[in-house]
Amino acid sequence: MTVDELQRLGNDIRRHVLRAVHHAGAGHIGGVFSAADMLAALYFSELRIDPQRPHLESRDRFILSKGHCGIGLYAVLAMRGYFPVDELFTFDAIDSRLQGHPDMTKLPGLDMSTGSLGQGLSPGVGMALGARFLHSDFQTWVMIGDGETQEGQIWEAAFTAARYQLANLTAILDWNHLQQFGWPTSQGYAGVARRDPTESPAQKWRAFGWNVIECDGHDVADFRRACDRARRTLDRPTLILARTIKGKGISFMENDYTWHSRPISDEDLAAALGELDRADEPQRTRVERS
């Protein structure tokens, strides 16, 4: 799959999420949009998976530790064929398999239940240790949010993964620079700007013994290069430090903490879908020509 195609799939995730959240009347958008391009690249290019056999023991494992962005994961799973795309409209409805936060007992393709922040990296350590124990060569990938690195358990897991030299474990830090409400800037809590949830993350993870690779989380080619380097690192776990923008792709959502989670009006939905279409236009033309 070409980089342009992957880039467009990232926006398809955004479209599905906008419609599902609009239909449900509530949901997380900002942190899904910072992760969308990486989710597209992971599920359509990087992960060794087979949607027809979601329980295959040798499959790569993916944990969305920032479980509040589950709707983004559901969108890419549906696009990849794990379940019908129409089912995205059941998000958050009663009896739905698409819970507000990912529930591995309900939906195929979910490798761990997440949502209580800071907990996702530890099961990733367990899967990576399990792969080693079982002499299996699958990789474990865990996407964590920058806000949740304020949780102590993340650092318990980081310490342990480095001590066991878990080279088959890769964490992806979606460094979108905002969290739900956030810390004050020099201007206090005025406006939508907030102080970064984490500072010097590369330095911190390196100090814990991790291989740190920085990339642009919205540049699919750059992200894929980072994944490739992570796979080729054989002596320690890798952190892909992905610089991203919360609300990426929609002008009135970008870098605005209030879009962490909120309903979207009919007007905003139309405006956002219009922006995505305009953004994809030149790429679609390019793809059609080739």
Add this chain to the structure above:
Amino acid sequence: MLAQRDSFGETIVDLCDLDPRVVLLDGDLANSTKSDKLASARPDRFFMMGIAEQNLVGVAAGMASVGLKPWVASFAAFIATRDLDQIRVVVAQPKLNVRFAAHYSGILTGYTGRTHQVVNDIAIMRSLPNMVVVAPCDAVEARAAMFALNDYEGPVYLRLTRDPAGVVTAADHRFELGHALLLREGSDIGLISTGGQTLRVLDAAETLERDNISAMVLHVPTIKPLDVDAVVAAAAATRCILTCEEHSVFGGLGGAVAEVLCERQPTRMQRLGLRDVDGESGPNDALIEKYGLSSAHVVKAAKELWSSL
């Protein structure tokens, strides 16, 4: 006299020999929980996870999700309270095959004081959907329970005690999950107990017999799922019920029995246990005496209940 933790250490090695998917995760307490036996015998099955109990639970969940059968060995106080959110979200809710070996349960914890004692772990664990709660009465039953639980699919909280104590379970005992054991027939008062407290209750029953009160002893090693029929039958066959446990009277065995009886077989009953207090440091005899758990306390509570009828 045998200690449940010694039995645990021997049995975990045997389970690893029996089942290639059994592993143990240690929270840097292997010489307390006797998991050090496994560290020596089968180092490939022993995973030191450091002093980081939240991560310990998450790692176990990840291992279980790829098909292993991990035991988490730590102190009951840390597992039941410090790790509650981790257990709730990544073990109990997804029904993963993680077994918690909750050592040093209750208040007989070897001079630790109340930071390392937990008096409400049964109440906490039993309230979690999908969680099974087991409290063996002695070292032999603990071993039998571990073998039985190895064949169970889902999360289990196994409540174990620290110090050597008497053994009442026959060596060839087969533990059946969810089954209570009638250890002594009786018709006046039904004594229902769990964990190490059962030994003190059996002593009390003999004393009561000498004083012409016929006491039944129903030992409940599986607190959840509770053997409801056995509890109802005990209430039907006697005139009153006294529950006994080294745990708070809130929400533990006494709470579970009261819930069942008030719905199925309303019965005059009394709960013996810690009455909304924590423990403290001290020798076991002194702790048992001060916190009202001795055989003499059981006898006294039984007689008061009997005479109030």
